[in-house]
Amino acid sequence: MNGRVELITQAEYARRRGVAKSAVAKAVKEGRITLIDGKIDPAVADIQWAQNTRARADAGRAASESSSAMGEAPSAANSAPQAQESAPVGASSGKDDYQALRVRREMAAVEREERENAREAGLLLDRREVSRGVFDAFRALRDEVFNAPQRSAPRVVGLADVREIEHVLMEELRKAFTIAERRLQDLMPEKPEAA
Known part of the structure; x- marks a missing residue:
């Protein structure tokens, strides 16, 4: 070996790899393979190809067939499947x-x-809208429940029977919960009609 770097054309490199010339041109254009004076150093290009190019299922087979036909040793990219097989x-x-x-x-x-x-x-549903609606409904329930004693107090002032007092209080609480239930129903989307 005389120490000189062998430079080849893109077409020759494509033949050696067993790929279309357009694939090599694309790799050069995208910077996955570098050129030296407009030509390719195949040893460097093989390493760059292996590192920068996604492998296709048939790429290893095509490249190994072409290098076997030319009597060359497989490149680093072609020997990758064997390295993967021996991986732990x-x-x-x-x-x-x-x-x-x-x-x-x-x-x-x-x-x-x-x-x-x-x-x-x-x-x-939008989570923020639902959260806001639930908050508003429970705040309204709280307000209605806290107002129930004020609304029921005048009605129970003259009552002596515990059951009548209890009935008035329950009626006011029921009203409060009914209002809250209506608010929640208003927030819920309508059920889609069956097709």
Whole structure:
């Protein structure tokens, strides 16, 4: 070896990797592979490709077939599947992490769509509105209950029978709770009609 770096064209590098020339051009454009005087150092590009490019399911097979056909040793990117196979149990590969994140992202998108559909159908309520409505209803109940003695006092002044006094007090409390119940019902959405 004379110490010179072998530089090749993007088309030649694409043939060596077993990928389309457009894939290499895209990697160069996105900065995932660097150029030297407009050409590619294949050893450096193999490392950059492995680190900066998401693996496709058939990419390792295509690249290993092309390098076997050319009589070359597999590159770092092509030997990655063997390295993953020899990894300790429980260790995850970058591809597994990517797949897990992709599944989580898709599940979150589905949940977001379901929430939006429920909101449009009137099955989902705004938490702030509900909290405010419940607070207002219970404040009204409190006020009605605290006012019940004032309303019932004049009615029980001349009564001597305990049952009659109890009846007046219960009537006032019932009115207070009925008012609160109506307020809560006003806050609740109407049930959607069956189709």
